[in-house]
Amino acid sequence: MNPDPNNPANSSDPQKAPQQPYGQQPPQYGMPQQPYGQQPPQYGMPQQPYGQPPQPPKKKKRWGLWIILAIVALLFAGCVAAVAGGGDEPATVVDNNGSSSADSDSAASLDFPGKTSKDTGADAGATVDKKGVQITAAPLESAERSYGGSLLCTNVTVVNGTDKQQRFNGYLDWKLQDPNGVSKDATFVSDRSTLESGELAPGGRVAGDVCFDDPAASGQYVVLMETLLSFDSSRIGWINQI
Known part of the structure; x- marks a missing residue:
């Protein structure tokens, strides 16, 4: 069947191409746009809300320092005990x-x-x-x-x-x-x-x-x-x- 030349949809003339109804936007292609006033989605690390101070870093546990101090205290106590026990008495x-x-x-x-x-x-x-x-x-x-x-x-x-x-x-x-x-x-x-x-x-x-x-x-x-x-x-x- 031959296309109807009188049908505007079958015409190659751009002036005869179908037009959108008055007041209706033609379809958009590509990335969708955000509505006016709305921020686009953010990617990456989340940011602190505006006006809120950053969170302080967590304090590291100091178990190693306490262990070293305990060892030093034990050695000192051993020295005191040796001196108190008369370790340098002559034979x-x-x-x-x-x-x-x-x-x-x-x-x-x-x-x-x-x-x-x-x-x-x-x-x-x-x-x-x-x-x-x-x-x-x-x-x-x-x-x-x-x-x-x-x-x-x-x-x-x-x-x-x-x-x-x-x-x-x-x-x-x-x-x-x-x-x-x-x-x-x-x-x-x-x-x-x-x-x-x-x-x-x-x-x-x-x-x-x-x-x-x-x-x-x-x-x-x-x-x-x-x-x-x-x-x-x-x-x-x-x-x-x-």
Whole structure:
């Protein structure tokens, strides 16, 4: 069927195209428009209403700070308890190579370079009691390393006369002061039965050698024992003449 040329809808002439009724807007294409006076929708983060102050940030919990303060308080309390308990009391010489008790008392006053009022001096080989733990350091003996070099060694015996575990260390707790007043740490020796480190049960006994490099000089040598990992700074010095 042929289109009716008289029908305006079938005409290609724009002047003959159908017109909207008077007063009616033609259809709009694209984004719809907001009514007059209405704000378009906002995208992204919501904004604070006009005139309302911003919310303050939430306070962070300070649990870490309180934990650190608690640890510091515990350490301080431990220091106070150690000082109050007389941690730096001098040791007592109980056996000075088989001498009498009177001689042992006088031996406790033996002097050596660097000695303080908290330290105890004794002859080499004497047994010294420190808070219930008895320590004996035999006279120094010369020894040779298997791979060369000279040593000075003392045989140490520790007896725990307390009712608690006691720590010992054959390296960190011992030094040798030479005739020039220089103190050096104990050295590792593989071919001798050395005093190791550990804990000693009540009534227990342990023994072993503690060795030092030999400076090859004659004079007074002092074997020093100081328990480093405690609040006790007092020392015991066994005096040797070589």
